[in-house]
Amino acid sequence: MTAPVILHTGDPERGTMWQAVFAQGMPEADFRCWPDLGDPSEIRHLVAWTLDPELIARLPNLEVVFSIGAGVDQLDLSLLPPQVRVVRMIETGITNTMAEFVATAALMLHRDMPAYMAQQRDGNWQAHDVLLCSERTVGVMGLGELGRASIARLAPLGFDVLGWSRSETQVAGATCYAGADGLETFLSRTDILVCLLPLTDATRGILCRDLFARLPRGASLINVARGGHLVQDDLILALDDGQLRYALLDVASPEPLPAGHPFYSHPAIVLTPHVAGVTRRETAVHSLLANVRRVLAGEAPDGEIDRGRGY
Known part of the structure; x- marks a missing residue:
């Protein structure tokens, strides 16, 4: 078997660290770090966050692109020949930190922390009514790896947890809905909406005035997916007229937001x-190493996307 040749792009410190891990765990691999291409025709695997068109044009034998992130929407897939496979990152670091964040965010909004922080800035001491988690419904849009992990953290807190995805999916700890018909019921029951959808042409701008209007009045939003899911002006209007109570946003478009x-x-x-x-x-490199081994063995890597669907 020909020794695998892998090119890492992006953070040079990460590249050096991952190169050392591959030297120990897969010594037969030639793990290169940009800009050290060597002979570009030898490179079969590319590790990247974004794609540079000039670089892609120099890699005539590229077979697989491994995304650094859990999504691939930041990759311009039109730059890649149709036979090139694309694999998103599935690793415990992303999964656990996301689930922890979603649980923290849901509790923050459930217990009115944005209001208390605003009151502190204004020098205002005022208590608000307290509900139990069991009296609040959290709805998770997107039931992939991150959505399922988030539900596993939310359900033990006592929240009534719902899930929604485009196709029929069942997740332990949640009542799940699917498709356009299921979306209506899902939204009407959701007090805190969590967006964990992949960003595609079908989901871009999905967090908009129409969707907000189908939530119960006073619902809240958590967007931890992509900034492109949100229509920003519609969010401001929904917050200002009271249709939404709070929004916790970890993503934006552009990033960073302008001053x-x-x-x-x-x-x-x-x-x-x-x-x-x-x-x-420290953890993602081991997921990458395992996926390279799968590809070399003729097996399907974890996280390979359907390029036609974009996820």
Whole structure:
């Protein structure tokens, strides 16, 4: 078998660390770090967050692109020949940090933390009514790896948990709905909506005025998927007229948001800088190594996407 040749792009510190792990765990591999291409025609596997068209044009024998992140929407797949396979990152670091963040965010909104933080800034001491978690329904849109992990953290807290996906899916700990018909019932029951959908042409802008109107008045939003899911002006309107009570946003478009953007100062918005699900260098490299082994053995790698669907 020909020794695998892998090119890592992006953070050079991560690349050096992963190169050392491959040297120990797969010594037969030639793990290169950009800009050290060597002979580009030898490179079969590319590890990347984004795709550079000039680089892709120099890799005539590229077979697999491994995304650094849990999604692939940041990759311009039109740059890749149709035979090139694309694999998203599935690893414990991303999964656990996302599930922890979603549970934390749901509890924050459930217990009115944005209101208390705003009151603190204003010097206002005022208590709000307290509900039990069992009296609040959290709905998770997107039932992939991250959605299922988040439900596993939410359900033991006592929330009534719902799930929704495009196709029929069952997840322990949640009542699940599917498709356009199921979406209506799902939204009507959801007090705190969590978006964990992949970003595709079909889901871009899905968090909009029409969707917000189908939630119970006073519902809240957690977006930990992509900024492109959200219509920003519609969110401001929904918050200002009381249709939505709070929004916790870990993603935005663009990132970072420009200085003076209204999200920074809106009293009902909690903003974090895309830190919900984090690819941990120390754990992700082992998932990459295992997937390279699967590809070399002729097996399907974990996280391979359907390029036609985009996820």
